[in-house]
Amino acid sequence: MSSTTKDYYEILGVSKDASQDEIKKAYRRLARKYHPDLNPGNKEAEQRFKEINEAYDVLGDPKKRAEYDRLGHQAFTSGYEGFEGFKDFDFASNFDFGGFGDFFSDLFGERTTFREAPLKGADLVMRMTLTMEEAFSGVTRPINVSRHITCPRCGGRGAESYDRCSRCGGTGKVGTRKGFFSITQTCPDCGGSGRRAIRFCTECRGSGTLLKTETVKVKIPAGVDTGSRVKLSGMGEAGRNGGPAGDLYIEIEVLPHPFFRRDGSDVYVEVPVTVPEAALGAKIEVPTLDGLTKMTLPPGTQGGQKFKLKGKGFPLPKGGGRGDQYVIVKIVIPKELDSKGRALISKMEELYRENPRERLVSRRW
Ligand SMILES: [Zn+2]
Ligand SMILES: [Zn+2]
Structure with missing residues (x-):
């Protein structure tokens, strides 16, 4: 596995009694320097980058670091069965995603918020046919509207109690490696919320919304014509993550008249x-x-x-x-x-x- 005779402290250029913070800083500085994206086609940089990550995977984790210190480099890297996590140690799968994600956002100067932002609900459109007389005078007419509303019991959260998402550790994001490239993306387990429902809401069964059909009296103003749209604010689909509901649009069609x-x-x-x-x-x-x-x-x-x-x-x-x-x-x-x-x-x-x-x-x- 390890292709180097240098020990992990040497690779990261830190002393054996370096603090975790010093190790992290050293790793970031070196990872920036040797990142394959910044050194395209440079085999040496690629190799260094691999070593740096291998070293940080161990030294960045106090438990693995203690084990490494106890066993020594040779024993550690030649496959010691008693060390939990070591037998399936692999550059790709044991990579420190958290650290790398931070490194990436630092590098590109952006810190994306992965928790989902409030979203307005979808708009709904319904058609209404009027006689010319009704279009002339205006009309109040009951209509049946079926739409999803935010569950009143859980306020749209879908759950009564939560636990931290185990996959992303509550951050809402995970890293994925593709060769030497790493992408930080929204956690697929929790959808970026960082939490996992323990008990679902009994009213909406976790969906956060309820289908509601109600009769609404719609007031169509005088003078509408075919193609006019009457807006009923907030009568569309429920918003997400606390966002407002969409709107309902009534699209008017006026029938031809026998003589007007x-x-x-x-x-x-x-x-x-x-x-x-x-x-x-x-x-x-x-x-x-x-x-x-x-x-x-x-x-x-x-x-x-x-x-x-x-x-x-x-x-x-x-x-x-x-x-x-x-x-x-x-x-x-x-x-x-x-x-x-x-x-x-x-x-x-x-x-x-x-x-x-x-x-x-x-x-x-
Ligand atoms: Zn998650
Ligand atoms: Zn609910």
Whole structure:
């Protein structure tokens, strides 16, 4: 195993009565100097690095160091069966991960916190379909929401009592060797928390969350349109590690209406009128999203003419009044005529003083 005749004190360059602190400092200084990452392709550095780690594995541990002092270098490194831990001594598996992890974070000037940070819970999205009238007036509607909430019994911790994680010793991180490279990573046993549950919470059985289905009354404000999202803060999935819950978004779909057509905050409606109403003028009733309203058609109203009913549209977003309603006139002609009707209509011909297509046909093409 040992490829050197130097004893471990010589390798680390410390005296036999060096304190544990002095040994640790010496190890760190040498490990920095001979680390393979800093000496790529340098076989000698690689060998030194291996020796340094082998020496520190023993001298860094007071129990192993005492055994080493008692037996002497030769006896220790030639395989002494009575020494616990020595028979399967191996550079890779007995490496001092704690020390090496510290060394790494020192070297790169970062001290990562491995305990998990509070995380906001996931957002939820639900769809809601409204009629145009509901979108216009706003609506309060009950919905069933199924989501995970933080367990009220354990506050999301999942356990009633804890022990220190034995794998990482409570630090939440472990080292993994890949050849001469070492990576410090989150402890897989405790997920970085550094602790292990002894007794799970009886309410959530250790998960820290409970599935809750509840009926919530959602108030949809007036004026929403297809694609609008209404946010219910904190009604999403439970947060982790004490983080806040996510939000619930209600995504709105507004159904088409049989006769109202919406364009932003404006509303369009086609209103059929009779020939006498259009020709003579009339006061007619027209529908709005508020209900019926009266409007005056002037004499000589034409088919397709557009009238504006100010402030009769949808509420403007962010308050401040309403859009407009546009009434588009559609002149309706009687479809079936008896002889009397035909006589009446043909008499109307006299009323047109000029050919209505005059402008279209006046030119020779
Ligand atoms: Zn752990
Ligand atoms: Zn619980």
